[in-house]
Amino acid sequence: MADAMAAAAAGESPPLQADYFFGRPWPDLNEGLSYTDTFRGADTETTAALINFYSENYKSSAPLPGWIHRIRNGQITVDGQVVTDPDMILRVGSKLVYHRLAWKEPFAPHLLQVLYEDDDMVALNKPCGLQVLPKGIFQQRTVLAQLQWKEWKMPPSSCSKRKNVQLHPVPVHRLGRGTSGLLLCAKTKLAKVQLASYFAEGAANAEKKRMELRWAKNGKFQNSIEH
DSSP: OHHHHHHHHTTOOOOOOOSEEEOOOOOSSOOOEEEEEEOOOOSSSGGGBHHHHHHHHOTTTOOHHHHHHHHHTTOEEETTEEOOOTTOBOOTTOEEEEEEOOOOOOOOOOOEEEEEEOSSEEEEEEOTTOBSSOBTTBSSSBHHHHHHHSOOOOOOTTSTTGGGEEEEEEESSOOOTTOOEEEEEEEEHHHHHHHHHHHHHHHHHHHHHHHHHHHHHHHHHHHHHHO
């Protein structure tokens, strides 16, 4: 209460309600994923075929029969049109999109605890097992998705910060999926830049101290050898 009164006296917005949980249960399947490419050309007409483009450039994703199945299944568009003929010849500059079908992602917790919130930032307690940003098989079950789904109290339209407000808070640093701890998220573009700079400065100072400590240890070791 004292903090809120002090903020009001200073002409600032008081901190919003904190120490609460939010989070929407994950859907059984995610929304799939789209991968976009642009055909830059080929040495021969043979390698310009749609099937050759995918089977040669993305062998690790699926073998030749797998790509044939995906094309015939209507999962690839060329310049916005679904193509089901694996032997279609591509034109230079064609936009290709492979639509990966929706899949069930592994278990991940969905509840997030808000420890602090104001007009600029949100401090979350990220649980172990939840990824911060999309990567690999976790494309939906992430902190970012829950931040996008929640309705946030943003600065009022009369506030000077309003023009810098984002659609939702965004993480300004990362914690590993298996790590729990404090995660800071910015509500405004300015806060995102400033918080990111603080982390970068802190990381640089930490590296400098590690190097100084290493040099000091090496110096002591060298002196012990000489004496």
